[in-house]
Amino acid sequence: MPKMAKRLIGQKYLAKVAQAELDWASQARDIRAGKKKSMLSLLEERGYVNAVAGGRDNLDKLMTNKRIGAYVGIDPTAPSLHVGHLLPFMVLFWMYVHGFHTISLVGGATAKIGDPTGRTTSRQAQPSAVRKANLHAMHYQVKALWRKVESYGEKHGYKWEWAWRRGIDNNTTWMEKLSVMELLKVLGPGIRLGTMLSRDTVKNKMENGDGMSFAEFTYPVLQAWDWWYMYNTKQPAIQLQIGGSDQYGNIVAGIDAIKYITKNHSNPELRQEKEDPLMTPYGLTVPLLTTSSGEKFGKSAGNAIWLDKEMTSSFDLYGFFLRSADADVERYLKLFTFLPMETIRSVMEEHTQNPSKRTAQHLLASELLELVHGKSAAEEAAQQHSRFSGNRSKSTTSTSPTLSSPTSETTPTSVTNPDINRSLNPHAPPTNWENAPPPNITLPRSLVYGMTFGRILYHAGLVSSYSEGNRLIQKGGVYVGSAPAQIGHQRDEVSFTPAKWGDPAATEQFVIDGQLLILRVGKWKVKVIKIVDDDEGGMERLRKGAERDYDEARKPVKVRKWKGGNDMPGEPVRSTKRASGESPVSGFEATHREGGRDELKSLRGTENKDVPQRPFRASTDSTDESARIRMHASDRPVTIRKQMSEWSGSDGSKGWRSVD
Template structure:
């Protein structure tokens, strides 16, 4: 029996309520308790003691202040705040520091690397480092130094850009830790801290009225209108839209969110970001001083002062800024600027610039840089310093192994060494590392008939994320692969990814018609296996797919073994088999043609570029077809890809025909030799009594 319980009028509810509902209502209003383990508190206290000890050593001059290191290496151009504030803040507190990048292109470029290098230096010295992908702010676009407004970015392009940049930054961060170990900086667990965020994470749940009432109220139009970016765009450009006008305030809100939640007190940016950093400091100070909640009030002191600085602008030999807008970007994506050409770009730097670039783009100690320059001056023609610079940069972006291989190829005059082709499928026979994933092409195309009417297991196989359809079924059964979509929602009703965010949900063996719910803008699927291997699949019409001349794994009518078997037999039919006098000889010839595709050391394998790690489980037929896939994947899609693939297959058939001709010649020659041998034996047998008589 339910008993009525008086309910306080303060809750604005009926005067009576059942006991169970009353208790639930009270529990819902109760503040949720959060508990912190004693081990965590002990670790934090230990970290604070270490930091205080380090500050004493800096004050005594026994170790250098990181700010002095940054200035000595050339990272500091303009300062937002005072130098005394920055020195004191960095000395007394393990502050957080961030760099933000808007995903307006499908890859980072060398220009982005410079502010990131300053962030990496702070990370390996124990500061909390945060890198931000501006999934929300990129929808507006930073108007700084622009006279024309940016073109709107579609949801599909935005999703692709965010996905590719996210995994690029993850790989680079892992390489930073490897470089830190190489140069004597050992990571302290739970003390060194880094994070990678997308600002859509907080903007998607942020109330517009909160931004207006908290931030816009304290900003005055006069100072904002006097900014050089605004004046130039209004006077010489196409005018300033309201969203572009408030862009610095959105960037400032990012800083405020991290300021109060993550302890971020410093921002680093390119030299063109100085105005936005100044605006951000003013906004954060205003929000800090006008916090309405007493429990979240932050004091106005030196340890809670927002500061920032900019790095020098990276320009080419003509003085032009590097970047997508300038059209001279050196991309960090291997499929947009190969590691070979990235290495070559740095080996071409002028002698006058190379020492400064070594300080900016490497973690080499200054003493080591001085030694490198001394060796370089002894014989500048060897470009010793440029090679050292290029090696360190490629190792940071693509890993030590890739940098070593590319260096050897450059030093061997574009050498004869083994060229490691890009990965086509997920590596099942070796660790799926982040650097290995950099050679895995992210964006591919697949036909509409496959995406909309075939199982998700077959799509995983076609995309190269599964070794077979069976492997794809196993992945879906054990939820070992993921698809870009709304987390926690069933496939039949999944609303897909929101604009500007990157979220995944495990792939299950759903009905083929459910896959369309995960399409972005009706044409893009984002798939992932493991931590680093992703495919951004663009769905194209069947007619466009047919015209491209491309093939996907498991495409009907393109079985690798069947194709090669038929090609070998057809090649054999082109020869005059009547040269083989007996039916037995002809049968042996066809058996040899039938077995050629599986010959481990046969002519179909010889002459092809060797693989870095040949999969033992794969047949020769599959390896050969994989090679032709790689050839036209490097050329891209379209007519060029078709020609490259056709040329590769033609070369395979040509080598096969030559081998078959050799087989025919050898078989005919062998038959003739056997006849001659039999005839000579018979003649010797007839002459044997005569020889015997003469001997007696």
């Protein structure tokens, strides 16, 4: 019987594959007959194509005849994608909703070297923990982004089909296993030094910059190997690489590498005796998104507009696109949205009648927000803008949009972090891909080391109380990432094991490089916790990060008290006493007077973002049975008082704990 079931599934699968092939062939006939636009023509029409490596018409024909695989690579040298990355990714999104197979490659291995393209100075080596934190954060961001693409696509009539395929890969997976000997044997003879030395990046860096290391010099070879690996192992082969126009040289190096390997490989199964047009690799570059002065938006230029909500709020991201110049907005609508061309044309007509209404810019900002942060964030940002920026945004016509710094006038007042919503309102909807919290957070060492996972979950904003954290762990719903003892210290892959309830000392084993802990609750709640010292430097960064949570902190927090075991729920206790220095977070307290978990309530969910500092002050007013903690805007330094309550454990032990 089970065998039968297996066979039935197999046949069903084969039937689906056959149907998908038939559909593709029929679509190809329509394209050839001029009844339908080809994929490449659609991309050209919307302005995505800067250059095609390998011949435009050949690529057009290939994409019409074959459901090929395509990829975009990004090095996780920052914790988030930025707006510039969206351009090559938009091509991938369009291809996906038209049935192509796509891979988003996060370059865990290539980030260790750093792409020297377009630079005159070498990149600063990143500490391993920072690199891993960025890698994990980016992995989850890309994953969530793809889910949003699906629902955004559906809104525009691209309904998910069985044959669509998308994947996220990390090149560490294969680079770790690649030996120097294999690389030199398989690809080495095909790399000509003359060609490499004549590349602009090499010449420029050697003649006008700080010279070039061997590692930097070999970067294009590693990128080429990635492509060869995916060309060779994925089904269908990855035959197209997409990147910004600055990547053209690296992409051509990849095409040359694949052609060399397939011609010369010692394994006859991998060798193509004759060049097969259906297996030829191609490259497609997109124009660079630049400031009005022509500078590329990106990490190196330090002007990136981040897609992570914690780094650029939905409000600011909306504002960035709202400030697009009239001369640019049509182009951006084609590049950053799935809106049909006819809709864009008619919106532009309406816009031209009364440009001061910024109709086109509002549409652009809303659509982009929906794609990147989800529908509800888009609606909320649009409302906030109509409330806060009204006339100011109308008068701005800058071609070089810059982010508004959060001022009391422009900072949104509502709470957008779903975890915070949930802790304030237990009936808030559960976390899903759309409302998942941003993955990055920074915590002081004393809130991680020697803490049970239940507590750390709370400090990281993943649960609303210690006891909720403990319950989740006991149910097996919490995972801890990349435990060095279990999977080897050097591994960068995202890998999780169930977190165990109990021994606080054991937590330390999971801290990577002394600076990083990764926790996951369910599928979508992930926190990449960067651990900083409890000294002033670390706290200063945390305090800066608290800016974003300013409005949340102003809301009164309902305080609950429990008696019984340290972390377990129980009956409310009768009395509360004020105490300091005896909190379970004593390391934190020692340097910060009476700060503790209550302070973290306002700090959690934040990252060391570089936002102007707005000092805040916390005050506590309490009665015997209840306590409330409020944070106020103030130009005075932080002063935090904390409520402590006495507890007694079932084993007769007693102590003080801060009030939840």
